[in-house]
Amino acid sequence: MGTSEGGLWTSDDQALPFQLDALGVRGRLVRLGPTLDAVIERHGYPLAVARPLAEAMVLCAALATSLKYDGIFTLQITGDGPIRLLVTDLTTDGALRGYAQFDSWKLAVALGAGNSEAPDGYVPKLFGSGRLAFTVDQGQYTERYQGVVPLEGPTLADCAHTYFRQSEQLPTGIKIAARRTVTDGTPHWRAAALMVQQMPEFDAGRLDIDAEQREDDWRKAVILMASATEAEMLDPNLPASHLLYRLFHQEQPRVFETRPFIARCRCSRARIDRVLRSIKREELDDMRDATGRVSVKCEFCSTEYAYDDNDLDRIYASAA
Ligand SMILES: [Zn+2]
Secondary structure, three states: OHHHHHHOOOOOOEEEEEEEHHHOEEEEEEEEOHHHHHHHHHHOOOHHHHHHHHHHHHHHHHHHOOOOOOOEEEEEEEEOOOEEEEEEEEEOOOEEEEEEEEOHHHHHHHHOOOOOOOOOOOHHHHHOOEEEEEEEEOOOOOOOEEEEEEOOOOOHHHHHHHHHHHHOOOOEEEEEEEEEEEEOOEEEEEEEEEEEEEOOHHHHOOOOOOHHHHHHHHHHHHHHHHOOOHHHHHOOOOOHHHHHHHHHHHHOOEEOOOEEOEEOOOOOHHHHHHHHHOOOHHHHHHHEOOOOOEEEEOOOOOOEEEEOHHHHHHHHHHHO
């Protein structure tokens, strides 16, 4: 990627948390670049699938980094449209991955022939009716948290707002953008999410603020957030901190340490071994390829794990 020199892309693949003390609001600006390219190119997704995946991944990163958890945050969309499943997850240490399952025929019917981009407001067209689910998994001895809402509204941000209204106590607003841009003849995906959230008055140190003022301050933060254009959210030459200053300079935004992301899958042979062991050995016969080996492909990263009969003997022997 020729443009990475000179620090042009330095605010990519990270979340920049910030706080607007004067308004009692905190937020984050998340930008993804090379991480998206890695995931989208590996799968060779059509443009119409790549954009929803890019937006879902940046939404996942924005939500996950606003929570305190130690484990895995997962965003999953299921629907009866051309894209039937989209999954993206983020670990506490910043490993981000994602994949989508879609029906090429339905996609062509929905968008017309050719590899066309997902239009604005694509949710009803590409996902149909379905659900958006968030899960926080902190390991086997803790309870999983899950939030589920129906897909409502034309954009993923609209669907996220439904979730915020139904599940969060604190008012939250989010704006999302994702585009494929061609730089030096090479296509690159970029996505950004700008999120603001009202802070509890105690945390914000504003116990003397009355409800009306609090409401006005919140409304102001949302208006300023919404004034961000898609072009500036995705501009590789506009550092994240500069964009925040441009939007919120009167509120003197305070920025905190960035949280980096990297495209990394958590699959491994040991993990697939465990999955196979949980299935009856004779049921694996349906999964054999032309050479007779059982082949398992990771949906997230397309890595293939092949097992011959000796491998299977070993796996099932260790299960006994
Ligand atoms: Zn994998």
